[in-house]
Amino acid sequence: MNKRCDVSIRGAEIAYGTIKILEKFDLEVAQSEFIVLLGPSGCGKSTLLNAIAGLVDLRDGQIWIGGNNVTWEEPKDRGIAMVFQSYALYPRMTVRGNMSFGLKVAGMPPAEIAKRVDNAAAMLKITELLERRPAELSGGQRQRVAIGRALVRDAGVYLFDEPLSNLDAQLRAELRVEIKRLHQRLAATMIYVTHDQIEALTLADRIAVMKDRVIQQLGTPSDIYRRPANRFVASFVGSPAMNFLPGMFAVQDGEPCFAAAGISIPLDGYAFDARPQQGAAIELGIRPEHVEAGGDLPAAVEMVEPMGSDQLAWLRLGSQPLSMRLPADTPIASGQSLQLRLPADKLNLFDAASGRRL
Amino acid sequence: MIASPALQPNGTPPSRMTPGRIGIYAFLVVTALFFLTPLYVMIVTSLKTMGEIRLGAILALPRAPTFEPWIVAWSSACTGLRCNGISVGFLNSVKILVPSVVVSIAVGALTGYALSFWKVRGAGLLFGTLMVVAFVPYQIFIYPLVRVLAFIGLNNSIPGIVMIHTIFGLPTMTLLFRNYFAALPPELFKAARVDGAGFFRIFWSVMLPMATPMLVVAVILQVTGIWNDFILGLVFAGRDNLPMTVQLNNIVNSTQGERAYNVDMAATILTALVPLVVYFASGRWFVRGIAAGAVKG
Numbered sequence: 001m002n003k004r005c006d007v008s009i010r011g012a013e014i015a016y017g018t019i020k021i022l023e024k025f026d027l028e029v030a031q032s033e034f035i036v037l038l039g040p041s042g043c044g045k046s047t048l049l050n051a052i053a054g055l056v057d058l059r060d061g062q063i064w065i066g067g068n069n070v071t072w073e074e075p076k077d078r079g080i081a082m083v084f085q086s087y088a089l090y091p092r093m094t095v096r097g098n099m100s101f102g103l104k105v106a107g108m109p110p111a112e113i114a115k116r117v118d119n120a121a122a123m124l125k126i127t128e129l130l131e132r133r134p135a136e137l138s139g140g141q142r143q144r145v146a147i148g149r150a151l152v153r154d155a156g157v158y159l160f161d162e163p164l165s166n167l168d169a170q171l172r173a174e175l176r177v178e179i180k181r182l183h184q185r186l187a188a189t190m191i192y193v194t195h196d197q198i199e200a201l202t203l204a205d206r207i208a209v210m211k212d213r214v215i216q217q218l219g220t221p222s223d224i225y226r227r228p229a230n231r232f233v234a235s236f237v238g239s240p241a242m243n244f245l246p247g248m249f250a251v252q253d254g255e256p257c258f259a260a261a262g263i264s265i266p267l268d269g270y271a272f273d274a275r276p277q278q279g280a281a282i283e284l285g286i287r288p289e290h291v292e293a294g295g296d297l298p299a300a301v302e303m304v305e306p307m308g309s310d311q312l313a314w315l316r317l318g319s320q321p322l323s324m325r326l327p328a329d330t331p332i333a334s335g336q337s338l339q340l341r342l343p344a345d346k347l348n349l350f351d352a353a354s355g356r357r358l
Numbered sequence: 359m360i361a362s363p364a365l366q367p368n369g370t371p372p373s374r375m376t377p378g379r380i381g382i383y384a385f386l387v388v389t390a391l392f393f394l395t396p397l398y399v400m401i402v403t404s405l406k407t408m409g410e411i412r413l414g415a416i417l418a419l420p421r422a423p424t425f426e427p428w429i430v431a432w433s434s435a436c437t438g439l440r441c442n443g444i445s446v447g448f449l450n451s452v453k454i455l456v457p458s459v460v461v462s463i464a465v466g467a468l469t470g471y472a473l474s475f476w477k478v479r480g481a482g483l484l485f486g487t488l489m490v491v492a493f494v495p496y497q498i499f500i501y502p503l504v505r506v507l508a509f510i511g512l513n514n515s516i517p518g519i520v521m522i523h524t525i526f527g528l529p530t531m532t533l534l535f536r537n538y539f540a541a542l543p544p545e546l547f548k549a550a551r552v553d554g555a556g557f558f559r560i561f562w563s564v565m566l567p568m569a570t571p572m573l574v575v576a577v578i579l580q581v582t583g584i585w586n587d588f589i590l591g592l593v594f595a596g597r598d599n600l601p602m603t604v605q606l607n608n609i610v611n612s613t614q615g616e617r618a619y620n621v622d623m624a625a626t627i628l629t630a631l632v633p634l635v636v637y638f639a640s641g642r643w644f645v646r647g648i649a650a651g652a653v654k655g
Contacts, residue, residue, distance in 0.1 A: 055548050076554030088545035092567035101563070102553030149549075 004066040005079065005156025005189045006031045007052065012061035014047055021047045022213050025061070032187045034180075038200040039210035040236070045193045049159050052191060053082050066156055076106075078157075081150035085162040087142040089134040089149070095121075096130045099149045113152075120151040123185075124178070140171040147179070151186075160192040164199060176202055197237045201225065209233045227348070231355035234285050234348055240312055243291070243322045245284045246352065249276045258284050258349070262318045263297060269344040273357055281352035286342050288312060291324040295341025301334050315340070404428060404623035411619050427620035431628060435621050437608035444625045447605030451585060451632075453516055454601055458523035459580045465524055466531020466576065467569065471561050473532065474539035475547045485536065492529030500593055507594065514596025522594045523584050531576055538572045539565060574643045582633040602629050 007029040014021040021044045029035045037045040050056040052063060054075035062071045070078045089098050096117055103113045121127045124144045134142055143163060150158055160179070164172040180203055183190055194200055200207045201221045209216045209224060209232075217229035228234035234242050247260030256267040256275070265284065276282060299315040299322065306328065313332055315322045317340065324340070326332060349358040399416055404427050406420040433443035440446075473481050503522065504513065512518035542565075550560045566573075591601035600608075606629045610622045 050548070053548070053552060055551060074554075075552045080552065082549070082552045084545040084549060086543050086545045088543060088549040090546070090550070090564050090567075092564075101550075101555070105554045105559060149553075153553075 004031065006066065007157055007189060007191065008064040009048070009052070010062045010064065012048070012051060012063065013059045014044075014051055014056060015059050020213070022051075025213075027208065027215070027218075029189060029191060032189055034183050034190045034192065034203055034205045036192045036194060036200040036204035036207045037210055038194060038197060038207050038236070040195055043210040044213040045210050046161055049161050049191060049193045052157075053080055053159055054078050079155050080157045080159055081153040081155035082159040082161065083143075083146050083150050083163045085165050087134070087146045087166075089142055089145055091134050094131050094133055095126065095137070095145050098134070098145060099152050102149070102153055116152045116154070117148075120148045123151065123182075124148050139167050140175065143167060143175060144178075147182070151182075155188070157189045157191065160190065162194055163192075165194070165196070172199075179203060197239065201237070209236060211236075227357070228285075229357050231283060231285070231350040234350070238287055240288050240323055240325070242285045242287050242348070245317070245320050245322070247282060247284060249278065249280045249282050251278050258282065260318065260320070265297070265342050265344075265347075267344050267347070267349070270347055270349065271345075272349075276351065276358055282358060283350045283352050284342075285348035285350060286346060288323040289325040290343065290346035291322065292341045292343060293338055295339055297340040297342070299338045299340050301332060301336045301338060303334050304332055400623045400627055404620050404627060406620055408616070408618065408620060427618070428624040428628070430618070431609070431621045431625035435609045435618075435625060436612055437605050438612060444602060444605050444609060444628055447600060447602035448628070450595070450599050450605075451602040454519050454523070454591065454595060454599065455581065455584050457516070457520045458527075458584050459577060461520055462524040462527035462531055462580055463573065463576045466528055467535045467566065467573075468561065469528065469532045470535025470537075471539055471565055473536045475544075475560075475565075476557070485532070488529045488532055492533075496526070496589065500589075504593065513594070514599070516595070516599055519591060519595040519599065522590050523587070526590070527580055527583070530579065534572055534576055534579075535569065538569055542568065571643065574640065578636055578640050578643065581636050585632050
């Protein structure tokens with residue numbers, strides 16, 4: 001693909017009446033990049049996507065696609081294609097009709113339309129469904145058709161608005177792989193909105209974690225997962241969720257450590273972004289898979305959740321609950337006692353008041 | 359019968375005929391008779407000769423059934439000075455009905471579509487006004503509208519009465535279609551916009567095909583409403599285009615000599631035939647449309 005199709009959102013402000021959805025919002029998406037907007041519902045991510053598509057007007061700011069200012073352009077003139085959560089297939093048209101509608105409107109010759117539809121259908125393995133109506137398709141097939149309808153437009157930028165949220169877990173995993181494969185094959189720019197952190201981690205080149213209309217962190221999936229910028233990102237990304245222990249920062253014998261009721265965890269080896277004051281209230285975060293056995297922290301097993309490939313033990317460390325991921329074959333039962341170690345280089349420390357990473 | 363253990367509940371519960379249920383059925387039968395008797399009397403009377411009618415047994419079946427009154431009613435009964443029967447009115451009604459139904463539904467559907475999908479400035483106010491005006495009695499508009507139509511030269515003409523029916527049908531039709539379109543997922547509209555379709559293309563290719571049930575309901579409402587109209591036809595259609603209802607009135611109320619009850623009955627049934635056929639052919643759709651309008655309004 002030699003079309004330029006980077007996307008740039010500059011100082012965007014979107015409001016319905018007096019309610020501001022987005023304010024002074026900036027985002028740069030590079031050519032062929034797969035960017036995921038991740039956040040809980042109501043964080044403004046879908047509105048942003050609609051604004052990029054041209055379905056919602058900006059009150060202020062600009063949107064640039066492929067080096068053109070498209071802020072005032074109609075959706076069809078922006079070189080985009082979009083896939084919706086509810087599929088939004090035209091119910092009274094066949095699958096072929098659905099996929100060719102946009103091209104027909106654009107006045108493309110029928111032979112070219114047929115060629116493109118057949119290509120896209122083959123790519124998505126829906127060729128045998130072409131003469132059916134949407135009502136005769138399953139959820140997964142419908143979403144394939146919806147992706148196909150976007151595909152035939154041969155756009156430079158693809159927008160996905162929670163495309164997998166209406167599907168069951170198995171189909172979701174299947175189509176996730178399909179979308180990733182499409183991205184590799186088309187090398188198009190893709191902007192993908194979801195509240196599912198697994199989708200975000202698996203698909204994205206970069207993730208923008210959003211909350212309350214603001215990007216909390218923009219980074220690669222591994223950045224987001226390993227070095228969350230604040231407590232919200234840390235708690236939103238990762239399943240099972242990160243453990244948080246409230247406590248305070250202390251310096252004992254010249255060594256930094258985390259101190260909570262009866263526990264002291266050495267922080268030697270932790271890469272501080274900003275070293276807190278002695279006695280500052282902080283929160284320690286650790287992912288369940290980073291909790292190790294064989295240290296000096298006594299814990300009791302309260303419950304075990306077998307998950308097939310591994311198991312999750314719910315422990316009590318002092319008075320704090322803590323989860324720990326263990327290989328499936330580790331013998332462990334509730335009531336058992338354990339000695340734990342929380343390795344400093346795997347920890348995340350947050351300021352208790354601001355939630356910012358330390 | 360073999361002595362069996364106590365009957366265990368299993369499968370479909372047995373249906374029971376309770377006294378309450380018998381009461382309901384009895385009520386329904388009586389109600390049906392109450393409404394069907396006039397129709398029966400009309401049909402029977404229209405098939406009798408005047409001699410037989412004079413005997414006064416209105417519930418009796420005709421002794422020598424005759425279609426003469428029907429033929430007279432259709433082609434030679436007198437409406438005022440002319441004696442061409444009610445067929446003239448039938449043709450006039452059809453000439454008024456067909457364009458009125460088509461135009462009023464087209465305008466209503468388009469308005470409803472515009473109000474539900476496009477951010478028209480003042481859309482809420484416009485819709486509210488339409489709804490309020492729908493409850494203002496016709497009579498208030500009649501004189502001003504006569505003056506307006508006279509001014510633009512459409513008074514006493516088919517286009518004039520078509521326009522009047524379109525205007526008076528607009529609130530109902532708009533409400534019907536707006537509510538239907540408002541219940542559709544907004545993504546459908548967004549998808550069509552991304553596909554590059556404009557205002558009319560989305561309406562014609564995406565929305566209207568989905569609104570088939572509402573179209574059927576709208577046709578039923580408008581056909582029966584416009585066919586049964588009396589006052590608007592009388593005032594706006596002009597003497598040459600008087601609809602069937604007005605002509606029926608003229609036949610029944612013309613008072614020369616003896617009142618021909620059998621002809622009156624036949625003419626009345628002929629006039630009622632179109633709505634009757636529509637109701638019978640589309641009862642299910644009709645109920646569905648009324649329910650949709652009521653629940654989603």
